Amino acid sequence: ETGVTQSPTHLIKTRGQQVTLRCSSQSGHNTVSWYQQALGQGPQFIFQYYREEENGRGNFPPRFSGLQFPNYSSELNVNALELDDSALYLCASVSGSGTGELFFGEGSRLTVL
Amino acid sequence: QKEVEQDPGPLSVPEGAIVSLNCTYSNSAFQYFMWYRQYSRKGPELLMYTYSSGNKEDGRFTAQVDKSSKYISLFIRDSQPSDSATYLCATHTGGFKTIFGAGTRLFVKA
Numbered sequence: 617e618t619g620v621t622q623s624p625t626h627l628i629k630t631r632g633q634q635v636t637l638r639c640s641s642q643s644g645h646n647t648v649s650w651y652q653q654a655l656g657q658g659p660q661f662i663f664q665y666y667r668e669e670e671n672g673r674g675n676f677p678p679r680f681s682g683l684q685f686p687n688y689s690s691e692l693n694v695n696a697l698e699l700d701d702s703a704l705y706l707c708a709s710v711s712g713s714g715t716g717e718l719f720f721g722e723g724s725r726l727t728v729l
Numbered sequence: 730q731k732e733v734e735q736d737p738g739p740l741s742v743p744e745g746a747i748v749s750l751n752c753t754y755s756n757s758a759f760q761y762f763m764w765y766r767q768y769s770r771k772g773p774e775l776l777m778y779t780y781s782s783g784n785k786e787d788g789r790f791t792a793q794v795d796k797s798s799k800y801i802s803l804f805i806r807d808s809q810p811s812d813s814a815t816y817l818c819a820t821h822t823g824g825f826k827t828i829f830g831a832g833t834r835l836f837v838k839a
Contacts (some may be wrong), residue, residue, distance in 0.1 A: 620772075641756070656737065658829030659773065660818050672825035706772050715780075716761055716821050720772030 617645060620721035622707050628727045629697050630725030637692040637724045639709045647710035648690045650682060658725065664710070665690055695728075702728045732756055735818055735830025743756050748805040752818035752830045755799065759820040759828075763796045764803045766833065767815045776816070778805065808837045 619642035629635050641648050647666045651659035661674035665684035679695040688709075694701055704725050708718035735752045742748055750764075761780055765773035777792040779785045785792045793802040801818050815832040 647825075649827075651829075656831070658733075658735070658819075659827075661828070664825045674826060682749045700790045708772075710825075715778060716823070716827060717763075717774070717775050717778065718765075718776065718827060722770070722772045 617671045620707060620709050620719055622721035622724050624684075624724055625722065626725045626727075628729060630729050631697055631699060634693065634695045634698050635726060636698060637694075637705050637707075637726075639690045639692070639721060641688045641707070641709040642719050645709035645712060645719070646688055647712070648684060648688065649708045649710055650690075650707065651706040651720075652676075652703045653706055653723070659706055662692070675676075697728045699714065699728050702726060730755055732828050733818060733820060733830040736833055737831050739834040739836060741836040741838060742766050743790055744808060744810060744837055746808050746837070748803075748812070748835060748837075750803040750805075750816050750818070750833050752801040753799055754801065754828075756803055756822075757796070757799070758822045760823055761821050762792070762801050763819040763827075764790075764792055764801075765817040765819055765829070767817060769814075773817055808835075809811070810837050811837045813837050 645657040650662040650666040653659045684690040704723040709716035764777040766776045767773040782796045789806045791804040817832040818830040821827045
């Protein structure tokens with residue numbers, strides 16, 4: 617039990633639509649990261665938020681955006697969905713111990729038709 | 730070239746076998762090395778963590794890092810059917826971005 621919960625667990629969208637995924641972080645962890653995991657691949661870093669500010673971003677286009685709230689919950693928004701956006705989206709709270717350990721939720725599986 | 734290379738398998742072994750999982754990486758700046766385990770339909774969970782080179786043992790699991798050859802290994806002794814999962818090697822420089830390998834699917838047959 618990581619204390620990280622994500623919603624929804626599954627959803628289906630069509631090309632061009634927009635989606636919002638939500639994450640509730642582990643208590644005490646003020647840093648959250650989002651990852652995209654395509655089928656058969658490892659997670660790919662999308663971005664990270666620390667105290668409501670984005671402080672790192674991977675190689676994803678601007679239509680991937682996020683928010684972090686004062687209670688450290690967060691959202692991932694994806695606009696203009698493409699077929700290749702079909703993946704498992706993982707939220708992780710980041711350990712403050714300096715090791716960078718990630719505590720993942722179970723993910724939101726997005727299918728784009 | 731990917732920053733972290735990992736053979737996706739699948740790897741199938743009988744119960745009780747010793748399992749060896751491996752990754753290579755390209756960036757000598759990586760300092761932190763991890764192995765995550767991911768069961769089907771679950772998020773990854775940290776299994777082993779190593780800083781810089783050397784070995785680390787935890788029960789049936791041993792992680793090795795050889796920075797001179799940029800090689801990361803995970804050994805599982807006395808493998809059990811419950812070890813059947815995808816094993817992801819991962820690394821970072823101490824910054825915000827963790828880089829994962831593609832993951833190796835392991836099946837341990839009873």
